[in-house]
Amino acid sequence: MHRKTAQFLIPLLSIMSALAVSTLIILIAGRDPIMIFEKMFQGTLGSAYGTGQVLFRTTTLILVGLSVALPFQVKLFNIGAEGQLQMGAFAAAMTGAMLPPTLPSLSAISLCVFAAMGAGACWAILAGVLKVRFGVNEVISTIMLNFIAQGITGYLLTYHFAVPSTVHTSPVIDAAIIPSLYSVTGFFAKSPANFSTLLSPCVALLFWVILFKSRFGFEMRATGLQPEAARYGGINAGMHTLTAMGIGGAAAGLGAANILLGYKHYYEAGMTGGIGFTGIAVALLAGAHPLWIMLSALFFGLLEYGGLTVNAYIPKDIFMIIEAITILLVISFSALGKRIQQ
Amino acid sequence: MGVAVRLSGISKRFGNFAANSNISLSIEEGTIHALVGENGAGKSTLTKIIYGMLQPSEGEVSIQGKPVNFTSPRDAINAGIGMVHQHFMLIPSLSAAENIMLGDEHAGMFQRLPLKEIKASIQQHALEFGLAVDPEAMVENLSVGEEQRVEILKLLFRNASIMIFDEPTAVLTPSETEHLFATLRTLRDKGKTIILITHKLDEVLAVADTISVMRKGEIAGTMQAASTTKPELAQMMVGRSVLLRVTNPPPSPGETVLDIKNLDFCTANGERKLHNLTLKVKAGEIYGIAGVEGNGQSELLQALYGLLPAGTSLVGEASVKGESLIGKKPSEITLMGVSLTPENRLKHAVILNYTVSGNLLFGRHRERSFHRGIGFNSDVLNRYTNQMIADYDIKCSTPATQPLSSLSGGNQQKIVLARELNRPNISLLILAQPTRGVDIGAIETIHNKIIEARNKGIAILLISSELEEIIALSTRIGCMYKGAIVHEFTPEEVVLKKNSEHEFKKEIGIHIT
Numbered sequence: 001m002h003r004k005t006a007q008f009l010i011p012l013l014s015i016m017s018a019l020a021v022s023t024l025i026i027l028i029a030g031r032d033p034i035m036i037f038e039k040m041f042q043g044t045l046g047s048a049y050g051t052g053q054v055l056f057r058t059t060t061l062i063l064v065g066l067s068v069a070l071p072f073q074v075k076l077f078n079i080g081a082e083g084q085l086q087m088g089a090f091a092a093a094m095t096g097a098m099l100p101p102t103l104p105s106l107s108a109i110s111l112c113v114f115a116a117m118g119a120g121a122c123w124a125i126l127a128g129v130l131k132v133r134f135g136v137n138e139v140i141s142t143i144m145l146n147f148i149a150q151g152i153t154g155y156l157l158t159y160h161f162a163v164p165s166t167v168h169t170s171p172v173i174d175a176a177i178i179p180s181l182y183s184v185t186g187f188f189a190k191s192p193a194n195f196s197t198l199l200s201p202c203v204a205l206l207f208w209v210i211l212f213k214s215r216f217g218f219e220m221r222a223t224g225l226q227p228e229a230a231r232y233g234g235i236n237a238g239m240h241t242l243t244a245m246g247i248g249g250a251a252a253g254l255g256a257a258n259i260l261l262g263y264k265h266y267y268e269a270g271m272t273g274g275i276g277f278t279g280i281a282v283a284l285l286a287g288a289h290p291l292w293i294m295l296s297a298l299f300f301g302l303l304e305y306g307g308l309t310v311n312a313y314i315p316k317d318i319f320m321i322i323e324a325i326t327i328l329l330v331i332s333f334s335a336l337g338k339r340i341q342q
Numbered sequence: 343m344g345v346a347v348r349l350s351g352i353s354k355r356f357g358n359f360a361a362n363s364n365i366s367l368s369i370e371e372g373t374i375h376a377l378v379g380e381n382g383a384g385k386s387t388l389t390k391i392i393y394g395m396l397q398p399s400e401g402e403v404s405i406q407g408k409p410v411n412f413t414s415p416r417d418a419i420n421a422g423i424g425m426v427h428q429h430f431m432l433i434p435s436l437s438a439a440e441n442i443m444l445g446d447e448h449a450g451m452f453q454r455l456p457l458k459e460i461k462a463s464i465q466q467h468a469l470e471f472g473l474a475v476d477p478e479a480m481v482e483n484l485s486v487g488e489e490q491r492v493e494i495l496k497l498l499f500r501n502a503s504i505m506i507f508d509e510p511t512a513v514l515t516p517s518e519t520e521h522l523f524a525t526l527r528t529l530r531d532k533g534k535t536i537i538l539i540t541h542k543l544d545e546v547l548a549v550a551d552t553i554s555v556m557r558k559g560e561i562a563g564t565m566q567a568a569s570t571t572k573p574e575l576a577q578m579m580v581g582r583s584v585l586l587r588v589t590n591p592p593p594s595p596g597e598t599v600l601d602i603k604n605l606d607f608c609t610a611n612g613e614r615k616l617h618n619l620t621l622k623v624k625a626g627e628i629y630g631i632a633g634v635e636g637n638g639q640s641e642l643l644q645a646l647y648g649l650l651p652a653g654t655s656l657v658g659e660a661s662v663k664g665e666s667l668i669g670k671k672p673s674e675i676t677l678m679g680v681s682l683t684p685e686n687r688l689k690h691a692v693i694l695n696y697t698v699s700g701n702l703l704f705g706r707h708r709e710r711s712f713h714r715g716i717g718f719n720s721d722v723l724n725r726y727t728n729q730m731i732a733d734y735d736i737k738c739s740t741p742a743t744q745p746l747s748s749l750s751g752g753n754q755q756k757i758v759l760a761r762e763l764n765r766p767n768i769s770l771l772i773l774a775q776p777t778r779g780v781d782i783g784a785i786e787t788i789h790n791k792i793i794e795a796r797n798k799g800i801a802i803l804l805i806s807s808e809l810e811e812i813i814a815l816s817t818r819i820g821c822m823y824k825g826a827i828v829h830e831f832t833p834e835e836v837v838l839k840k841n842s843e844h845e846f847k848k849e850i851g852i853h854i855t
Contacts, residue, residue: 209716213716213717214716214717215707215708215713215716215717215718216716218700218703218707218718219707222693222696222704225693225694225695225696226689226692226693226694228689228690229689229690229691229692229693229704231649231672232647232649232672232682232684232690232691232705233672233704233705233707234671234672234673234676234705234708235673
């Protein structure tokens with residue numbers, strides 16, 4: 001009971017304090033905080049287009065957050081979501097561009113989505129293999145794999161697949177495009193929100209079921225909590241390291257599909273823009289719980305897009321500061337809470 | 343003689359939980375004063391208050407008549423209090439002398455260390471109190487008994503007049519224990535005050551002058567050691583009369599279940615941990631392995647349960663009902679009807695953050711009867727949980743939501759035993775330190791359940807560093823020393839020698855050192 005309230009209270013308290021700090025920064029920058037927050041609201045949830053933009057970003061963040069959260073439950077810190085996102089996006093773009101244009105939409109989308117998930121999963125499993133076989137710390141290997149992913153996609157784009165005199169690939173076939181919510185329902189103006197948005201809560205729910213309701217999750221969490229006890233319990237810890245990374249990487253691939261197939265329709269240099277790292281923040285704020293991640297992603301989605309809408313008045317970097325402060329506060333408050341309980 | 347430590351109305355609360363409530367106690371100068379009590383009775387909290395690691399919520403501590411208010415162990419050390427912790431606080435890569443002076447070097451920051459004088463004073467202390475240690479020896483090369491002597495020398499070097507010993511005999515062999523007691527008596531005779539924390543009643547009666555029994559955070563009574571008995575102390579500790587010796591009806595052993603032949607175990611560093619180990623355990627008997635820890639018991643467990651660390655080499659044969667165990671994974675060994683309670687409960691047997699019922703399931707979660715869909719059948723699980731809680735007298739309030747970490751050590755161990763003893767089709771049960779850190783009251787339940795399992799025809803291999811436990815439960819006893827069974831007592835010998843337990847313990851002690 002006590003623990004449950006703390007789990008809820010700590011993130012809330014962190015967000016409130018971070019907002020207070022940002023108010024202060026806005027004041028110091030010589031702007032009226034009330035005006036800024038008002039404009040932010042109008043630009044985001046205050047308009048159909050803004051709501052769609054927030055939903056679009058939230059979708060990616062839910063999926064990327066999950067890609068960090070699942071390995072986190074096995075005590076693996078996946079810093080590699082960014083690289084997994086890039087590999088997934090590039091794979092989806094390549095697949096989508098090479099498919100025959102006559103292919104039915106359902107198969108085209110499925111093929112591209114699977115390509116994205118597969119590429120993300122493989123990239124993550126690589127870090128898992130390094131850990132299980134050679135004992136390489138996953139923090140180090142995933143960071144290195146981020147650089148390698150950046151290098152590979154950059155090279156392939158520049159020297160082989162870029163449309164001449166641009167920095168992007170040729171677009172995917174029309175059938176591979178995930179339809180936008182606007183094109184089907186007429187809601188959310190012409191925002192990039194697409195059908196992935198409806199999918200992402202289902203994925204979060206699926207992750208929750210896997211982790212907390214299945215035998216597989218029972219073993220997986222035990223491996224994370226006490227790896228040695230898990231071995232005594234006859235659990236194959238190495239297998240769980242690989243699958244946790246693999247499933248995480250696949251989720252990052254899905255996030256890439258949302259951006260590529262639902263919005264950009266081609267691969268462009270720098271298109272993932274650090275969303276993979278924001279995913280770490282999303283997972284941490286939610287305590288790596290798949291269901292709370294939906295709220296946490298919404299919060300970061302609001303900040304990300306809200307920051308853009310008021311960029312004319314105040315640099316959007318301020319909202320990056322809020323994000324970072326929130327995470328630092330969550331970690332500090334959790335540590336503090338534990339000490340108080342002792 | 344004055345009063346060395348006086349506690350008046352000490353209470354310590356953690357949240358709503360009172361670890362100590364209204365404790366008043368006088369510890370006389372120049373005596374050995376034992377604090378006994380079950381786990382969670384508040385002994386550690388009380389000593390931590392005396393040693394300045396915790397501050398009391400209420401009450402007053404006075405040392406040698408002066409009221410004190412310690413905010414850290416540093417204050418306590420300055421007031422002449424020293425503590426030998428259960429887990430030694432030594433740096434393995436430094437010499438004994440360096441460890442002894444560490445933190446009290448008798449030299450300025452950039453001055454040379456007065457090593458010669460320090461060594462001389464160590465030698466003198468060593469001679470005076472029977473604490474022979476080579477000051478030049480690296481601590482990592484010392485035996486556990488010697489390490490403890492280094493800890494005591496450390497206190498003497500700091501001129502501690504009040505010495506707290508936390509479970510000092512937990513890691514010692516019987517002869518080392520005798521040696522320690524001799525040292526404690528000498529220390530007392532030279533005017534030092536000894537506070538001894540333990541749960542071993544025999545030892546308390548042998549060495550202490552005064553005994554205080556703690557129960558549920560309070561002092562249940564203080565008495566002279568000469569005028570009390572073991573059953574009286576046990577009753578005071580638990581709050582009801584307890585059976586100190588389980589009734590052990592004669593066994594009727596059947597066919598050989600576990601057959602170990604010439605087992606050799608070499609670690610990755612080439613250290614030979616098992617030497618030609620050979621033993622047999624029959625159905626319906628308890629084979630007790632007596633031995634000081636570190637003589638290959640852990641390695642034997644690893645070998646039998648398929649948990650060899652990388653790089654170890656294992657030669658020889660170990661089979662259960664004719665089927666070899668070597669090279670199999672734990673999950674396969676389980677399916678052969680082998681069940682294990684590991685020696686390190688917290689690290690290997692339970693998941694502390696999982697619920698009580700989750701822990702009753704852990705390790706047996708692959709059994710079909712618990713399954714439904716992709717998850718578990720909560721009806722079956724609840725029924726099983728309630729059954730185990732009733733059968734093993736496990737004290738918990740909400741087994742489906744309560745984390746295991748909120749339970750006492752005894753109740754945690756009962757959960758492990760309940761789970762392992764009730765595996766379907768079990769033919770061999772390996773029990774390692776089944777009552778370590780468990781209260782007297784819970785030991786009674788656990789021992790009865792072990793005898794019950796034996797009577798059902800299960801072969802039991804019992805590994806324990808408590809000789810009392812080995813003698814009370816075993817049908818046959820093997821003495822383990824340096825990785826081999828060096829002596830075996832037949833069932834007839836065990837029955838005969840049990841009658842004079844003290845002599846029997848001594849005899850076993852000779853074989854295991």
